[in-house]
Amino acid sequence: MKRIKDMWRVNILFLLILGVCCHAWAQNVAFIASPSANKIGVRDQVQVTFTIQNVDNLADLRPTGFGDFNRLAGPFQSQSVSFTNGARSSSITLTYVLQAKHEGKLTIPPATAKDAAGHTYQSNPITIEVVPGSLAQQQRRPARSNPFGDDDDPFAAMQQQLARMQQLQQQMMQGGAPMQQQQQAPQQNDATANDAEIKKDLFIKVSVDKSKVHVGEQITTSYKLYSRIPMQVSFSKLPSLNGFWTQDFEIPRQPKPTEEVVDGKKYQVFLLKKSALFPQETGTLQLDPAEAKGVARIAQKLRPMNGTLMMNDPFFNNAFFNAMGYKDVNVHLVSTPVNITVTQLPEKDKPADFGGAVGNFTIAAKLDKPELTTDDVAALTLTISGSGNLKLIEAPKLTLPNGINTYDPQIVDTITGRSTTISGSKIITYAITPHTPGDFDIPPVAFTYFNPQTGTYTTLHTQGFKMHVKAGKHYNPSHTTADNTPIAIKDIHDISAQPLGELKLRSYPLLLAPGYWVGYFVPVVAFLLLAVWKRRNDELSRDNVLLRNKRANKIALQRLITAKKLLATNETKPFYEEISKAIWLYLSDKSGIPLSALSRETAKAALMARSVPEALQNKFESVIWECETALYASGGSKSKAVTYDDAVKIISDLEGVI
Numbered sequence: 001m002k003r004i005k006d007m008w009r010v011n012i013l014f015l016l017i018l019g020v021c022c023h024a025w026a027q028n029v030a031f032i033a034s035p036s037a038n039k040i041g042v043r044d045q046v047q048v049t050f051t052i053q054n055v056d057n058l059a060d061l062r063p064t065g066f067g068d069f070n071r072l073a074g075p076f077q078s079q080s081v082s083f084t085n086g087a088r089s090s091s092i093t094l095t096y097v098l099q100a101k102h103e104g105k106l107t108i109p110p111a112t113a114k115d116a117a118g119h120t121y122q123s124n125p126i127t128i129e130v131v132p133g134s135l136a137q138q139q140r141r142p143a144r145s146n147p148f149g150d151d152d153d154p155f156a157a158m159q160q161q162l163a164r165m166q167q168l169q170q171q172m173m174q175g176g177a178p179m180q181q182q183q184q185a186p187q188q189n190d191a192t193a194n195d196a197e198i199k200k201d202l203f204i205k206v207s208v209d210k211s212k213v214h215v216g217e218q219i220t221t222s223y224k225l226y227s228r229i230p231m232q233v234s235f236s237k238l239p240s241l242n243g244f245w246t247q248d249f250e251i252p253r254q255p256k257p258t259e260e261v262v263d264g265k266k267y268q269v270f271l272l273k274k275s276a277l278f279p280q281e282t283g284t285l286q287l288d289p290a291e292a293k294g295v296a297r298i299a300q301k302l303r304p305m306n307g308t309l310m311m312n313d314p315f316f317n318n319a320f321f322n323a324m325g326y327k328d329v330n331v332h333l334v335s336t337p338v339n340i341t342v343t344q345l346p347e348k349d350k351p352a353d354f355g356g357a358v359g360n361f362t363i364a365a366k367l368d369k370p371e372l373t374t375d376d377v378a379a380l381t382l383t384i385s386g387s388g389n390l391k392l393i394e395a396p397k398l399t400l401p402n403g404i405n406t407y408d409p410q411i412v413d414t415i416t417g418r419s420t421t422i423s424g425s426k427i428i429t430y431a432i433t434p435h436t437p438g439d440f441d442i443p444p445v446a447f448t449y450f451n452p453q454t455g456t457y458t459t460l461h462t463q464g465f466k467m468h469v470k471a472g473k474h475y476n477p478s479h480t481t482a483d484n485t486p487i488a489i490k491d492i493h494d495i496s497a498q499p500l501g502e503l504k505l506r507s508y509p510l511l512l513a514p515g516y517w518v519g520y521f522v523p524v525v526a527f528l529l530l531a532v533w534k535r536r537n538d539e540l541s542r543d544n545v546l547l548r549n550k551r552a553n554k555i556a557l558q559r560l561i562t563a564k565k566l567l568a569t570n571e572t573k574p575f576y577e578e579i580s581k582a583i584w585l586y587l588s589d590k591s592g593i594p595l596s597a598l599s600r601e602t603a604k605a606a607l608m609a610r611s612v613p614e615a616l617q618n619k620f621e622s623v624i625w626e627c628e629t630a631l632y633a634s635g636g637s638k639s640k641a642v643t644y645d646d647a648v649k650i651i652s653d654l655e656g657v658i
Contacts, residue, residue, distance in 0.1 A: 029054050033111060033123040041134035045072060045099050050111045050123055053091040057116035066098055068106040073097035100130040195331075201228035202296055204272075204335040206287060212341045216278055216358030216389045217452045218422060219244075219340060223273040223290055225333075226262065233294025233331065241277065243285045243342075245392060247415070247422050249274040276422045278358075278389045279342040287338040296331045345450055349457050355396060357449035359388015365445060365462035375472030378432040380406075382445060382462065387423035390415070395428045396447050403436035404467075412569075434469040441466055552589035556582045556651050563647070567640050573631060575640055579647045580627040583620070586651055590658045600624070610658050616650070623647055 029052070036047035046069075052061060074096035100106055108126040115121075202225075209220045225233065257268040272292075279285055345358070362385050369378040384393060391413050398406055407430075415424040434440070442465040450457050559582035566575040588595045591606040600621065607617050623646050626638055638646075 029121055031111075031113060031121045031123040033108070033126050035108075035126050035128055037128070037135075039129040039131065039135065040100065042100050042103050042130050042132060043134040045097055046128060048096050048098055048108060048126065050094045051091055052113050052121065052123075055092075055113065055115050055121065056090070058092060059114050059116050061092060061094060061111070061113045063094075063096070063111040064109045066096070067108050068101045068104075069098040069108060070101060071096055072099055100128070103130045103132055105129050198229075198296060198298065198329065198331060199333070201298075202226070202231055202233075202331060202333065204290060204292055204333045206290060206335045206338050208287070208338055208340070211339065212343070213279060214343055214345050214358065214450065214452055215280065215282060216345070216356060216392065216450070218359065218388060219277040219279070220421075221275050221277055221287065221338075222271060223335070225270040225272055225292070226260070226267040227270070228265065228267055230297040231294060231331070233292045233296075233333065235272065235290065236293040236332075237291040238273075239288045239290050241275075241287065243281050244277040244279055245389070246278075247276045247391075249276065277340075278392065279340065282342050282344050285340045285342055287340065289337055290335045292333045294331055295328050297328055346455070351446075351448045351457065351459060353397065353446065354448050354450075354457070355394035357384075357388065357393045357447070358452060359386055359390075359449060360451055360453070361386030361388065361447070361449050361460075363445075363447045363460045363462055365465075367442070367465045367467070370466060371468045371470075372434065373470045373472035374434055374437060374475045376434075378434075378467070380430040380432055380442070380465075382428040382430075382447075384426040384428070384447065385424070387421040388449070390422065390424055390426050393426055393449075396445050398430055398445065399443055400432070401440050401442070403438060403469075404432055404434045404440055404442075406430050406432050432467075434467070437469045437471045437475065439466065439468050552586050553651070553655055555589065556586040559585070560644070560648060560651070563644060567644055572640070576627045576630045576643070579643060580624065580631070583623060583627075583647060583650065586654070587620075590654070612654065612657050616653050616657070619646065620650055620654075623650060 031050075031052045033048065033050050036049075037044075040046050050061070050063065052058070074094070076095040078093045078095075094111075098108075106128055108128070110125050111123045113121045113123075205224050205226060207222050207224065213219055251271055251274055255271050257270050260267050260269045273290075277287075364383045364385075366381045366383075367378060368381070369376065372378055380398070382396065384390070395409050395411060400406060409431075410429045412427045412429075413424065414427065415422060432442075444461040444464045446459055446461055448457055448459045559578050563575055563578035563582065566578060584595065584598060587593075587603055587606065588598055591610075593602060593606060603620070604617060607620065623643060626643050626646075629637070630643075
């Protein structure tokens, strides 16, 4: 009897465990991907649905890609919750409309999902056979029975909406003429949109890191586009920034948006321009507004869309969105002006040799030849490194001993940092030429800068150098010692000890001396030449066209010299800018056509009117095309040296023809 009772207990326990397991199995997660057809034509569309069931607190649901299919529409999301015998079940569905890229057996990769607890789920892959042509007429499905009845189907509205979207998409793929005709009338009313409402969801903002600075102190300014609606805009007018020296920061050509919350609303933010400004005058300076123009796509009630959809999205089609209640409007965005208060640098403790450096710097010095002859030239190099107004720093003045000369230094600015501050180095090279032998002490060089963080002046000193100079082959001293050792030339010679009676007097009158009359005639001749030159210059000044014509070759030559220096330092963009300006300005000055009216067509007409040979015209167009390609495209087809030589030859040949 006891054994029978034990068996009943075991059976009851087994049934309870089985019931719990069945209930748990009923609640298991199911993640299924299914197509509307397993075989389609290459011109047909297919509807793919990803359905995940019984996942609470779903955090992420997305496809990993569509393989060899193009996405035409979607995602369209739906969610349902049902109760069966007291058991709850839920499902979330994402639907996409796709079209195959080519024929064959194509596979759509699995989609992935993740819940709030960190569990990851994956759907099944889908394989679809794609054949030539279209099977749309052959794959009409028979009508399915409606278990809810004709009036109570909860999915009927969703299916009608998906069918309507698919029909609209089919019309767009085939040209969309009927839809475009229907939407022409509403498009004419775009100008009546409420600009004030649009600008709550789309605007430009200029931000600065500081609004009160000293002269020469860096200000970082950012131009940002804030958007909550699909749009495509670009700058139409940049601020002139009068009173500032500017240096742009490098930003990606296709910047990724960030998210910011403004007045409780989340915006997608695009960084359009970032610059470092260095004020050059005191007072209240204004950053005048930046302007942008473009097109924004809005809902009839201006409801923002989730995420940022750019106008180049494959699904961003006028006919489709007009049918869905969206419309395009032209927008003109203007930023708010920003005032900057600029004060003068403090006069307290300001050194007399202050060269205008503002920032935080270090200095180093190097002498390449501590031993040399009077025939040699040494180079003293100062390297000023740090962050601040590097390009505006004046070269420090050298204090050299008697017997050593120097000339204007060569200066090279190297900007190496453009992330948050303008940093780099200013390399100043002094050429030192000794003209007397001996041992010399070159004193340390002082460099002073103003540190805006501490509000004080800081003076740095380099190390001093010793220089030993020997007499060179071309050294010609005026005096030597007893052992023929050369000594330095003195600025004041010794007083002559010759007796006064031995001095020779002139034996002819002063009026007969040639130098006397030369002293009269030279100023007169110089005055006449100056008068003639001034008269000719006044005539040229009155005739501006003639003046520009006369000076065209000189101005072009100066630009070509600058271009040659840029070629030596391998600065690509400034080099092509100088070449392009040299040729265009030369032709503008020679032809009398304003630079704003010059184009390839007007330039060709001007050259033909002056009987310029066709070969020279083609050479002119070739160099202009090379410069434009290098400046605004991926690069030119010729080397910079060849382009420079061609530009020099063109201007030389045109000078002989025009």
